[in-house]
Amino acid sequence: MTQADPQKNFFEIAYRTGTDSWTHIPYEISAKHLAEYLPKNALVLDLGSGRGRFPFExxxxxxxxxxxxxxxxxxxxxxxxxxxxxxxxxxxxxxxNVLDIPFTDSSFDAVTDFGVLQHLDRADWETYAHEVKRVLKNGGQYLSVELSRETPQYLTWIPKKSETGDFEFENVKYHFFTESEMSELFKDGFALEDQQNLFMSDREHAVFLVSRYRKNN
Ligand SMILES: C[S@@+](CC[C@H](N)C(=O)[O-])C[C@H]1O[C@@H](n2cnc3c(N)ncnc32)[C@H](O)[C@@H]1O
Known part of the structure; x- marks a missing residue:
């Protein structure tokens, strides 16, 4: 029998009950932005696709x-x-599972992640980055949108003042990323092409670190 995963259980219940409050990021803007860097007819993999709003866009x-x-x-x-x-x-x-992506090497022109890496166990970050790199074609794009350490307040937390950026609520891990953590994680085989902090006043004042990389070997 497989062990219950309380974090997975949280996401299952959220989708079942419609309490997935995160499904409101401006996907349309991001889709238009990414489209500029993709070949016509590109094949894109969206990790942790949730209700699929970004893939539909x-x-x-x-x-x-x-x-x-x-x-x-x-x-x-x-x-x-x-x-x-x-x-x-x-x-x-x-x-x-994003930690064991069920596709062969060099399958995609782009891989995208809206808010998945931020929930993974630190011990799995390397595996995640390795999997993203593995399934991307050379020259492919990786777009990541994760909670940023620039966030002044989220729930009762003050990420901006946190040493580690790690929090937990209802069995779900949240990590607020710094630019240097992202750079360290994607230092091998990726070139950073664009990075910015996106301030979202309607989402509990969360700030998202938006990073776009190109796979370069
Ligand atoms: C914060 S939600 C974001 C959903 C979607 N990307 C969006 O922007 O609306 C995180 C998503 O990642 C999924 N997820 C978390 N860990 C995962 C894993 N290890 N493998 C696959 N999906 C995972 C969850 O089920 C959930 O749908």
């Missing part, structure tokens, strides 16, 4: 997209929506 812009998430219920729901809209040749969702 990218598909709208003509790209082929696969969303990967470990919550089966939300994957099935998204695939029902894909069938309903009739865009199955462009978009599909798969159940899987």
């Amino acid at each position: 990218l598909a709208k812009q003509g790209f082929r997209v696969i969303g990967l998430d470990y919550v089966k219920e939300v994957i099935d729901k998204n695939n029902d929506e894909v069938r309903l809209v009739g865009i199955g040749s462009q978009l599909r969702f798969m159940e899987g």
Whole structure:
């Protein structure tokens, strides 16, 4: 019998009950931004795709997209929506773990992550970065949007003043990233092309560190 994962359980319940308060990032702006750097007909993998809002945006812009998430219920729901809209040749969702991505090497023109890395155990960061690099083609784009250490306050926390940037609430880990942590994690085989802190006044004053890398070997 596999052991229960309380963090996965949290995400499952959030999607089942509609309490996934994070599903409101401006995906449209990000999709337009990323589109500038993608070849026509690019194949994109969205890690931790949740309700699939970003993959749907990218598909709208003509790209082929696969969303990967470990919550089966939300994957099935998204695939029902894909069938309903009739865009199955462009978009599909798969159940899987971002720490063991179920695709062969050099499969994608871009890999995107909106808020997944920030929830992973520190011990898994290297595996995650290795998996992103493995499935990206040379020259491929990696777009990451994670909680930033510049966040003045989130829930009752003051990330900006935290030494570690690590917090936990209801069995879910949250890490607020610094620019240097991202650089350290993606120092081998990636070139940073763009990085900025995005201030979101409507999301508990969270700040997101948006980083765009190109895989260069
Ligand atoms: C904060 S939510 C973000 C969802 C979506 N990217 C968005 O922006 O709306 C994090 C997502 O990552 C998924 N997730 C967390 N850890 C994962 C893992 N190890 N493998 C696959 N998915 C994971 C969760 O199920 C959840 O959907």
